[in-house]
Amino acid sequence: MGQQEGVATSLADTVREGIGAALAQVDADLARRYPGDPGTRQPVHTVYVPGDVFAADTLRSWGDQALAALDEHAPDAGALAAVLGIPDALAADVHDRVRAKLTREPVEDLRIDFEDGYGSRPDAEEDEAAARAAALVAAAYRGGTAAPYMGIRMKCMEAAVRDRGIRTLDIFLTGLMEAGGLPDGLVLTLPKVTYAEQVTAMVRLLEAFEKARGLEGGRIGFEIQIETTQSILGADGRATVARMIEAAEGRATSLHYGTFDYSASCGVSAAHQSLDHPAADHAKAVMQVAAAGTGVRLSDGSTNVLPVGPTARVHDAWRLHHGLVRRSLARAYYQGWDMHPAHLPTRYAAVYAFYREGLEQAAARLTAYVAKAGGDVMDEPATAKALSGYLLRGLDCGAVDTAEVARLTGLTRADLDALAGRPAATT
DSSP states (O other): OEEETTEEEOSOHHHHHHHHHHTHHHHHHHHHHOOOOOOSOOOSEEEEEETTTOOTTHHHHHHHHHHHHHHHHOOSHHHHHHHHTOOHHHHHHHHHHHHHHHHHOSOSEEEEESSTTTOOOOHHHHHHHHHHHHHHHHHHHHHTOSOSEEEEEOOOSSTTTHHHHHHHHHHHHHHHHHTTSOOTTEEEEEOSOOSHHHHHHHHHHHHHHHHHHTOOTTOOOEEEEEOSGGGTBOTTSSBHHHHHHHHTTTOEEEEEEOHHHHHHHTTOOGGGOOTTSHHHHHHHHHHHHHHTTTTOEEEOOOOOOOOOSSHHHHHHHHHHHHHHHHHHHHTTOOOEEEOSGGGHHHHHHHHHHHHHHTHHHHHHHHHHHHHTOOOSSOOOHHHHHHHHHHHHHHHHHTSSOHHHHHHHHOOOHHHHHHHTTOOSOOO
16 A cells, blocks of 8 residues: 555556556557647638639639629628528628628639549640649739639549549649749648548658658648548448548548539439438548547538529529538538539528627637636536637638637637647648
8 A cells, every 4th residue: 555645545656657558559549540620720611613614813703703693682681681591680790791701702712623523634635724723823822812722633543544633633733843832721632532542542642742842741631532432331341431541641631521422322313412311411420430539620512503593593592502501510510512603602601600690609608618607508628629619610711700709708819729629720
């Protein structure tokens, strides 16, 4: 028996030390596999345009088209609220913020597509388009007109298109390097992944590029697009997506659900392919559990119902899109894909209403937790982490302002980062 500072114990120090030694490898494995949130801004959406369509004015054009759709089909706060069911108390603020966002930063994440949206072209044509994309992205970053995140979706690692995808990626990255280097907001998307070995192949490819160009190892990350049944459940009955995260060797930045390819691979008929189909919910639940704690973000897919045509038809498409975005947000899918400029008003309306409607309650609960003041809800550290994460996401996308969060909570951005378990804030 031992005794320290007047408290009696029965176990020798060697017992504790032995347990620590036995679990040392587990401790290291937990730290490696589950580093937590990377602390960077996550975009609320990804917009993708074909490689031959992308132009220097694409971002501004999307914003202008989105504003035109808003002015034509919901010219004021009351009209937008009536279409989408936004509470009257939030209507004016949401409408104003949506207009400001479409004017200032209409697209948060742009993917120049060389896969399905581009198709199969002669090699010389795709070579030229990839080089042109690199030049335009580099110019946008130099000129301050870039989206926070920009990059390409290459063709996949399947045998029929593998060499073409590798060449396009090489041309694009080389073009960026020749134009001054890789931008901080660079994002690459690897589609139609079926086996973890394809992810490993992408890692080896990026390693080779980094070595060839004298870049720091691990500089280039990539997204994994989950749009095949094999990416969710392998032939051996194991959750393949978890193996893919491991195979990425720390380079995977996010998992993106591919609505239509995945639905089709499950045999879902075209009329019922949607983000809220049970097959989609199952896939996304597996993705969510596999990614939890790893620092790999999640993105939902898209709707192919476009808000075009007469106002009644636009309103129907808007209600559908708004409802799907709201549903994703409630299920902790904070990002999705948008296919048309007229999707942007409802993307931001849904996102802004989501964060503004819960602002005061989240702030009050977090304030009570920090002050240990109690209240009508007893929150634990994990919930405080979620509350601060909620406020940080609202800040990042422009739904809420730093001043009002500080007024409601008395907390700084650094305080919120610490409570959320994030490293110091970066963009």
